[in-house]
Each structure stands twice: as structure tokens, then as C-alpha cells.
Amino acid sequence: MSTFYIPTGYTPRLSLYETQTAIGQIKQMFPEKLALALNLRRVSAPLFVEPHTGLNDDLNGTETPVSFAITETGSPVQIVHSLAKWKRMALHRYGFPMGQGLYTDMNAIRADEELGNLHSVYVDQWDWEKIIDPTQRTMVTLHAAAQDIVTATCDTAEALAALYPALELNLCRRAHILTTQELADQFPGLTPKERENAALKQYRTVVLTQIGGPLRDGTPHDGRAPDYDDWQLNADILFYCDVLDCALEISSMGIRVSPASLDAQLTAAGCDHRRTLPFHASLLAGELPLTMGGGIGQSRLCMLLLQKAHIGEVQVSVWDAATHKACEHAGVPLL
Secondary structure, three states: OOEOOOOOOOOOOOOHHHHHHHHHHHHHHHHHHHHHHHOEEEOOOOOEEOHHHOOOOOOOOOOOOOEEEOOOOOOEEEEOOOOHHHHHHHHHHHOOOOOOEEEEEEEEEOOOOOOEOOOOOEEEEEEEEEEOOHHHOOHHHHHHHHHHHHHHHHHHHHHHHHHOOOOOOOOOOOOEEEEHHHHHHHOOOOOHHHHHHHHHHHHOEEEEEOOOOEOOOOOEOOOOOOOOEEEEEEEEEEEEEOOOOEEEEEEEEEEEOOHHHHHHHHHHOOOHHHHHOHHHHHHHOOOOOOEEEEEEEHHHHHHHHHOOOOHHHOOOOOOOHHHHHHHHHHOOOOO
């Protein structure tokens, strides 16, 4: 069921023509800044993978992948949910050196996604991954990479504001770091999403860490698959969205599981059956490099930087009749 609202008095700051032009400029500027900050090289990536490889990401473990059979081969394939595992295999196969990484355009279909201001069934991300050594599997490394992404975002925002004076962005360059337990302690009695909104109103830019494992009350802040991020060394990057008066997550990232943390997290998540899949078996055997990486939402970033109220203003997707009607009535053009 679609859940969305149009803020009272909202008017797009850019015309449709300006919006489309600005989207192109963001998609050129931001990845260049990201690649320079994190020492990344662009590669091509798959739209679909074979299920038996174990390379697809099951996100929270409840989403059903879009599947089809290739007529010529008869092979079943799945549209990717993300490229978290594929990127690690690619770094190994392509022979990337220590300290260098890759980025790519990831396009996905998440058919079970609940539609709304920030959510669409079509997902577009810049996915990135880089090789690190054992001494870099620390919170210091995680925080530094997250701050680099925040800086690249703010630099892109400043460049856009120079081109489009109608944009009046007020992004905070210094990310405030919180663990999910610290967030729960600071804002008791609220749901996880309400905690995020409260924190972002106060700090404006937050790197929220340690997502997936249980908090002291036994419940996780949010779901995280057990086989890509280390639950103690991961993060979401959130900015305060003035237009919607809420937290807007632009990135999920983390230091990836080691053989030891994968072993522990598979058991904790009740996913021991994955151990025999090619990706998991290779990782548990120590055959894959240690890495860190993440995904940065392209449409989410465009929403934030172009001060849009609905993700359909920056990407073409399919929406229910109520969304079309409400947006048309409010003068909000969906692409």
C-alpha cells in the first residue's frame, strides 16, 4: 500500500527541463568526486544473476526477487537486489590491488517495496567496493569513508547551487556518529524510524552504525542480511530532508564480513544452509579479499539535492492511481 504525502505549500524549485538537466549533472559530478575520494575505478555490472551462485542480496530476508528463465539456456535468473556480494567477487577476479576499488551503476527491481515519497520498485545506486587489509577492519576506517561520502555529497550540492540559484540547500558537512544503541538510549519510547527523524532534526547529518544485530532489548534497529556487512562495522548515512521534515538515508555501507564474522552471523540469522553456496564457501575458506563497500541511492541523492518531495520527480517508475491523482492535484509532476 502506497504511503506518501505532499507537504503543504510545496512547489518544485526547478522546472521539468531544469530537473532533467540537473539529474544528468549530478550523475556526472558525484561519481567523479566519489571515485577520487575513495580511489575507485568504474566497472560494468550485471542486471541479473543465477540463484545458485549465492550472489544475490536478500536485503532483510523477506523480499522476493524478480525471476525469469533465459529461453536459450533454460537457466533461471534473478534481477539483483544489490551487488554487495558480486562486487567482492569482481575485485578478486579482476585482480584489483590493495587500497583500490570499483564503482558501478546498479539497477534493480524490488517488487515488494512499499511505495511512498522515498520508495519505488525501481532502485538505482552507485555501488562501490574496495580492498582493505586486516588492520583497516575498524570503526576508524568506516567513519573516514562515510565522511568522504558526506563531503562528496556536499561538494556536489555546492556545485549545483552555483548552477541553479533557486536551490537553497543547507547540508551539514560534519557527520555526527551514533551507534544504533546510542540512538535508542537518546530517544527512548520511539520507533526506530522515529528515532532517526529525531536525531536528524538535531544533528542534520548522521552516520548510524552497528545495524543488524540485536540491541539490548533483543530487537534489531533494522534488518541486515548476515552475509555481506559485519553487523559491528556497518553504517547508514542519513541527511535531514527539509522538504519532507524527516531523515533521508542516501547510503548503506560497511566493512564486509570476514570468514569469522560470516560464520557467526549465518548461525545467528538461522542461515547456515547458505554455507555451501559458491560465494559463501569461497569466503569461509578465506579465498576472497577483505573489503569494504556500499551503495548510494542515485534517485535519493537527486531528491535531496534538488529539494524534491517525491522520488517520482527524479526517476521514471510505476505508481498507484492515488499517487498520480494526489500529485497532479498538488502540481507535482511525476516523470
